Amino acid sequence: MPAALRFPGGGWVASSGALIPLAIALAAWWVPDDADQGYSQRIFYFHVPIALTTYAAFAYGAFCAAAYLKTRDPRWDLRSYVGVHVGAIFGTLVLITGSIWAKVSWGVWWDWSDRQLNVFLVLFLYYCAYFMLRFSVDEGEQRMSYSAVYTLLGVGLIPLSILAVRIAQSLVHPTVFTTSGAAMTNDMFMTFLVAFAGMLCLAAGMIAMELRGKRAALRVRELRRRLEGTDL
Amino acid sequence: MIGDALALARKDLLLEVRRREVVLAMLQYVITTLVVIHFAIAGAGSSQKAAAGMLWAAILFTAVLSLNRCFAADQEEGALDALLLAPIDRAAIWLGKVLAQMTFLLIMEAIALPAFWLFFFGEKGPRPLPVIAAVLLANIGLATIGVLVAGLAQATRARDVLLPVLFLPLSIPLVIAAVTATLESFPGGSGAQKALQFLAVFNIVFTSLAWGTYEHLAGE
Amino acid sequence: MPPPVELAACSKRFGERVALRRVSFTVPAGTAVALTGPNGSGKSTVLRVVAGLVRPTAGAALVDGTPATDLPRSERGAIGYLGHRALAYRGMTAAENLALMARLHRRPAAAVAPALAEVGLADRGDDRIDGFSRGMLQRLSLARILVTEPALLLLDEPATGLDTAGAALLDAVLGRLRGRVTLLAATHDDAFAARHADAVIRLDRGEVA
Numbered sequence: 001m002p003a004a005l006r007f008p009g010g011g012w013v014a015s016s017g018a019l020i021p022l023a024i025a026l027a028a029w030w031v032p033d034d035a036d037q038g039y040s041q042r043i044f045y046f047h048v049p050i051a052l053t054t055y056a057a058f059a060y061g062a063f064c065a066a067a068y069l070k071t072r073d074p075r076w077d078l079r080s081y082v083g084v085h086v087g088a089i090f091g092t093l094v095l096i097t098g099s100i101w102a103k104v105s106w107g108v109w110w111d112w113s114d115r116q117l118n119v120f121l122v123l124f125l126y127y128c129a130y131f132m133l134r135f136s137v138d139e140g141e142q143r144m145s146y147s148a149v150y151t152l153l154g155v156g157l158i159p160l161s162i163l164a165v166r167i168a169q170s171l172v173h174p175t176v177f178t179t180s181g182a183a184m185t186n187d188m189f190m191t192f193l194v195a196f197a198g199m200l201c202l203a204a205g206m207i208a209m210e211l212r213g214k215r216a217a218l219r220v221r222e223l224r225r226r227l228e229g230t231d232l
Numbered sequence: 233m234i235g236d237a238l239a240l241a242r243k244d245l246l247l248e249v250r251r252r253e254v255v256l257a258m259l260q261y262v263i264t265t266l267v268v269i270h271f272a273i274a275g276a277g278s279s280q281k282a283a284a285g286m287l288w289a290a291i292l293f294t295a296v297l298s299l300n301r302c303f304a305a306d307q308e309e310g311a312l313d314a315l316l317l318a319p320i321d322r323a324a325i326w327l328g329k330v331l332a333q334m335t336f337l338l339i340m341e342a343i344a345l346p347a348f349w350l351f352f353f354g355e356k357g358p359r360p361l362p363v364i365a366a367v368l369l370a371n372i373g374l375a376t377i378g379v380l381v382a383g384l385a386q387a388t389r390a391r392d393v394l395l396p397v398l399f400l401p402l403s404i405p406l407v408i409a410a411v412t413a414t415l416e417s418f419p420g421g422s423g424a425q426k427a428l429q430f431l432a433v434f435n436i437v438f439t440s441l442a443w444g445t446y447e448h449l450a451g452e
Numbered sequence: 453m454p455p456p457v458e459l460a461a462c463s464k465r466f467g468e469r470v471a472l473r474r475v476s477f478t479v480p481a482g483t484a485v486a487l488t489g490p491n492g493s494g495k496s497t498v499l500r501v502v503a504g505l506v507r508p509t510a511g512a513a514l515v516d517g518t519p520a521t522d523l524p525r526s527e528r529g530a531i532g533y534l535g536h537r538a539l540a541y542r543g544m545t546a547a548e549n550l551a552l553m554a555r556l557h558r559r560p561a562a563a564v565a566p567a568l569a570e571v572g573l574a575d576r577g578d579d580r581i582d583g584f585s586r587g588m589l590q591r592l593s594l595a596r597i598l599v600t601e602p603a604l605l606l607l608d609e610p611a612t613g614l615d616t617a618g619a620a621l622l623d624a625v626l627g628r629l630r631g632r633v634t635l636l637a638a639t640h641d642d643a644f645a646a647r648h649a650d651a652v653i654r655l656d657r658g659e660v661a
Contacts, residue, residue: 069448119405126401133398136388138467141507146384149445153380153402156437160405163430230470232463232510239555247543250580309581309589310537313505314596318556319529450505450521 009208012201019198026191043104045188047097049196050090051120053203055158057087058127060207062155065148077144078218080151082210084130086203091124119161126154233327236320240328245335247305254301258294258340265290266348283352284414288407291341291367295374295403296396298336302329302382316450326379326446333375341367358417362424366413369431373406373438380442383449406434454517456481456604456634457502461511464497464658471497473658474511484626484635486649488642493655495638496536499606502636503533515604529557532602532633534610538589539596540581546592547577550599557600567598572621586613594625605629607637611644623647 027045061083068076098117133150137143225231248254269286306312315325345367349357378399385395413427457479464472472494479485487495500506501513504520513520516527523531533539540549550564568577571591576584581592590613597605611619626635626648639645645652654661 069445122401122404125404129397129401132390132394133384133388136390136394140465140467140509142387145448146387149380149448150384150398152445153377153438153441156441157402157405160430160434160437163433230468232465232470232473236556239552243541243544243552246548247541250543305541305543308542310535310539311541313503313533313535313537314539314553315556316505317503317528317531317533318553319525319527319558320556321525 007209008212009205012205012208016198016201016205019194019201023191023195023198026194031187031191032185043097043101045191045195046199047094047101049192049199050097051094052196053199054087054090054094054120054124056200057083057090057203057207058123058151058154058158061087062151065151068144068148069152072141074144077147078211078214079207080148081134082207082214084127084151085210086206088124088127088131089206090199090203091120091127094120095124123154123157123161126157130154233321233324236324237327237331240315240325241331241335244305244329244332248332248336253304254298255336255339258298258336259343261297262290262294262340262344263347265293266344266352270352280353280356280358280418281415283348284358285411286352287345287348287414288370288411290344291337291370292374292400292403292407294340295333295337295378296399298333298340299378299382299399300392300395302333302379303386307386322447322450323443326383326442329379329382330375333379334371337371337374341371356419358414358421359419362417362428363414365428366410366424366431369428369435370406370410372435373431374403376435376438376442377402377406380438380446380449383446387449402438406431409434453481454514455479456516457485457636458514458517459498459502459511460514462498462501462508462513463510464494464501464506465509471658472501472508475655475658475660476511477653477660479634479636481634482631483650484630484637484648486645486652487636487638487655488640488645488652489655489661492657494658495655496608497658498655499533499535499608499636499638502604503531503606504528505533529600530603532597532600532605534593534597534605534607536608536612538581538584538593540589540592542582543580545578545580546573546584546595549581549592550595553596554599559599559601563599563601567595570598570621570625571595572617587615587618590614591618591621594622598625603633605633605635605637607635609638609640611639611641 023045027042031042031045061080064076064080064083068074068080095117098120102117130147130150134143134147137146222231266286269289273282273286303312306315316322345364349360381399381402382395385391385398388394409427409430413424413431416422416424416427455478459475459477461474461476462472463470463474475494475498477485487498489495497506501508502515502520504513504515504523507521515523515531518524518527541552544552546568547564550567551561553559554561554563565574565577568574571594573588573591573595576588581589584592590610594610610622614622629635630648635648637644637648
């Protein structure tokens with residue numbers, strides 16, 4: 001691997017660096033037009049993978065939160081925090097790409113009757129509040145416990161969000177994945193998979209890099225404390 | 233566990249009867265909020281459907297008011313520590329508070345709901361039974377997640393501000409379902425069953441999560 | 453048999469502030485240890501850590517060999533903690549507060565009256581505690597501990613606010629319990645320590661001096 005990529009997460013970033021441009025190329029030129037929506041539908045190939053990656057990042061955050069509560073090992077808390085953080089970043093991208101898609105396809109920046117988008121908004125708001133909670137508590141065991149509990153509560157929101165979509169019929173937001181399988185051709189599915197894989201790699205890379213950065217900062221602080229004599 | 237929870241709920245109700253801090257304020261607040269929202273959406277919202285939304289917004293914000301005070305009595309003289317030191321299942325602390333909060337909500341709704349029906353729904357309102365069912369189910373959900381979030385918020389620096397911020401996103405699916413149930417109970421609606429089922433599922437999911445995680449809120 | 457209280461290199465940090473640094477000591481069963489030291493030396497933190505109300509940042513605080521924060525429910529009741537606050541409900545009477553504690557600790561309701569009598573609050577049992585003075589609240593705290601019949605007493609400056617009569621009652625209670633419970637008490641008062649403790653541990657700025 002080239003020296004520039006030899007850092008934690010480098011492998012993931014390299015993969016995403018290959019997959020995402022490929023996905024862009026496939027989505028822009030190779031894949032055939034969608035029968036209903038025309039060219040503008042292509043943003044779907046990014047919007048949905050980014051959304052799924054957001055869910056994946058939050059799920060990773062929740063998994064690490066549960067691991068923290070079980071083991072009380074602060075490393076799990078850090079992983080959980082970084083997972084939620086990267087999820088929040090991707091979540092912002094979902095809302096932006098979603099708005100672009102909505103504007104281009106249906107002429108509005110936001111559609112309040114679109115349940116999927118709004119329910120995603122709820123989850124996004126919830127995890128933004130996570131940061132408010134985390135930083136109102138002094139660093140330590142309490143902060144880690146509370147963050148973990150809050151993250152796990154959010155896990156309840158994910159299936160309930162999906163259920164809310166089922167109950168309220170939305171005529172606007174195209175539902176591509178149903179219980180009977182994906183409503184798209186093989187070409188489209190492949191493009192979708194490439195983009196999804198690329199996004200997951202990017203998220204994993206970002207998580208690895210952020211973890212590395214946070215751990216380095218903690219190490220510096222530990223050294224500073226040792227110098228000042230305020231270490232434990 | 234249930235016995236302990238009941239004893240603690242009884243304690244909260246006793247304190248409320250004696251100090252009358254919360255329920256009267258909730259009543260006042262719910263009526264005022266309804267009036268404010270009614271005036272605020274005066275241009276668009278004289279329809280029955282807008283009224284359904286108003287009702288639930290008002291109930292939600294009134295619940296926040298009540299939840300903000302939820303742990304106040306336990307913090308005044310540090311009594312919460314005594315509860316944590318007692319040989320009880322800590323989930324009983326959470327459950328006791330949930331029962332007390334549900335009682336406060338019920339008292340508020342017992343008065344506000346008929347008044348609301350009279351002034352906003354009139355003769356052409358939705359079928360009452362599904363709406364009452366929605367209210368009862370929503371109470372469980374609001375209290376369940378509310379007490380847990382109040383437990384989180386009460387230990388932080390910015391507790392009054394943090395509670396609504398943490399609580400409202402969690403409550404949105406509940407409100408969506410409750411409003412859907414109300415709207416579908418109007419004549420011509422397709423019935424509130426699905427929404428009521430959702431509320432039940434919501435309650436089961438969050439009750440389990442809250443019950444399982446409350447233990448971790450003890451300790452600094 | 454593990455000792456009732458054991459701190460092993462126990463450290464606690466609140467944000468940037470170090471409250472305890474590598475504190476280690478043991479309290480053998482049935483003995484009394486006084487924790488002395490200036491304000492801010494960490495005495496209250498030690499007691500709260502042993503009570504399981506505060507989780508150590510590093511090291512361990514063990515009660516009967518188990519980390520205090522992970523004590524099984526049944527053993528929690530063996531701890532009697534007296535802190536700076538009354539740990540009671542203002543809107544309720546003294547008797548109601550004690551009855552609630554008795555119920556939660558699975559003690560008979562009949563335990564309330566003798567506890568009130570022993571701390572000199574027998575005639576104030578039906579008064580709401582929001583009218584109580586600091587000294588009366590302190591007595592109420594003591595009564596709360598007596599009702600629960602703990603095996604381990606953690607007292608944070610128990611004589612605070614007590615008048616002469618109250619202090620005498622406290623001495624009587626501690627004298628009665630001596631040898632039968634394990635006691636860890638934080639105090640400024642050297643005479644109090646001499647009267648009631650078998651050993652003294654001095655803290656200074658979070659460390660054992």
